[in-house]
Amino acid sequence: MKYYAIIVAGGSGNRMQTETPKQFLLLNNLPVLMHTVKAFALSDSQPKILIVLNQEQHNYWARLCEEFNFRIPHEVISGGTERFHSVKNAIDSIEGEGVVAIHDAVRPLVSKTLIDNCFNHAVKTGNAIAAVQSSDSVRLLKGEKTSALNRDEIYLVQTPQTFSLAILKEAYQQAFNANFTDDASVVEAIGYDINITEGERNNIKITYPIDLELAELLLKK
Ligand SMILES: Nc1ccn([C@@H]2O[C@H](COP(=O)(O)OP(=O)(O)OP(=O)(O)O)[C@@H](O)[C@H]2O)c(=O)n1
Numbered sequence: 714m715k716y717y718a719i720i721v722a723g724g725s726g727n728r729m730q731t732e733t734p735k736q737f738l739l740l741n742n743l744p745v746l747m748h749t750v751k752a753f754a755l756s757d758s759q760p761k762i763l764i765v766l767n768q769e770q771h772n773y774w775a776r777l778c779e780e781f782n783f784r785i786p787h788e789v790i791s792g793g794t795e796r797f798h799s800v801k802n803a804i805d806s807i808e809g810e811g812v813v814a815i816h817d818a819v820r821p822l823v824s825k826t827l828i829d830n831c832f833n834h835a836v837k838t839g840n841a842i843a844a845v846q847s848s849d850s851v852r853l854l855k856g857e858k859t860s861a862l863n864r865d866e867i868y869l870v871q872t873p874q875t876f877s878l879a880i881l882k883e884a885y886q887q888a889f890n891a892n893f894t895d896d897a898s899v900v901e902a903i904g905y906d907i908n909i910t911e912g913e914r915n916n917i918k919i920t921y922p923i924d925l926e927l928a929e930l931l932l933k934k
């Protein structure tokens with residue numbers, strides 16, 4: 714079986730409000746994106762790594778690789794307007810058969826175990842996405858009324874999100890829809906049931922400044 718990892722790093726990080734996009738910020742003296750790529754390179758699945766970067770950041774990334782002596786082999790793909798388009802560009806560049814894990818560059822604390830669990834689960838079932846059960850109580854807001862939901866039925870979705878290449882190719886033929894907030898929602902829209910692999914509480918998405926501080930603390934554990 715051929716394994717691929719698409720690491721999406723083509724965003725601009727508006728919510729982080731830093732001049733340097735968050736995927737390049739230093740976490741324990743190494744750019745966030747390098748932590749993420751290292752996790753995939755350490756996994757038993759040994760996927761071919763594709764990094765999606767905004768066209769304007771290709772040279773910047775090449776300079777960072779030199780500066781940090783970063784030698785993990787990878788291919789660079791150009792990003793698109795939305796995460797959906799960045800993922801699509803990478804999928805379009807892959808031919809043949811295989812299993813593909815899509816992962817946010819800004820989830821640098823993902824473990825090799827979680828990566829391998831997602832790959833193995835997807836090999837058996839066609840797809841697997843990392844998610845954790847909600848530990849907070851949850852409410853649904855409709856108009857002005859809120860109502861409690863059963864939190865045991867609520868999963869908070871992470872990445873990796875892992876699929877057979879054939880399913881991804883089919884799903885990403887669709888036109889972009891603002892409800893496509895992850896890859897599972899794109900695949901579900903063409904009729905597939907989505908399988909959950911137990912995610913990790915540490916596998917946070919660096920979205921706001923506090924998340925980078927949290928990631929620093931978690932790495933020191
Ligand atoms: N056009 C885009 C938008 C996002 N991403 C990537 O998708 C992941 C999750 O997206 P998000 O956390 O929303 O990142 P940004 O879009 O950069 O952040 P923001 O929404 O705050 O601008 C990130 O690794 C981001 O780089 C991407 O590859 N291409």
Ligand SMILES: C[C@](O)(CO)[C@H](O)COP(=O)(O)O
Nearest residue numbers: 796817870871872894895918
């Ligand atoms: C893919 C994702 O990380 C799953 O939780 C999430 O949907 C990305 O959302 P963002 O708004 O693009 O950060």
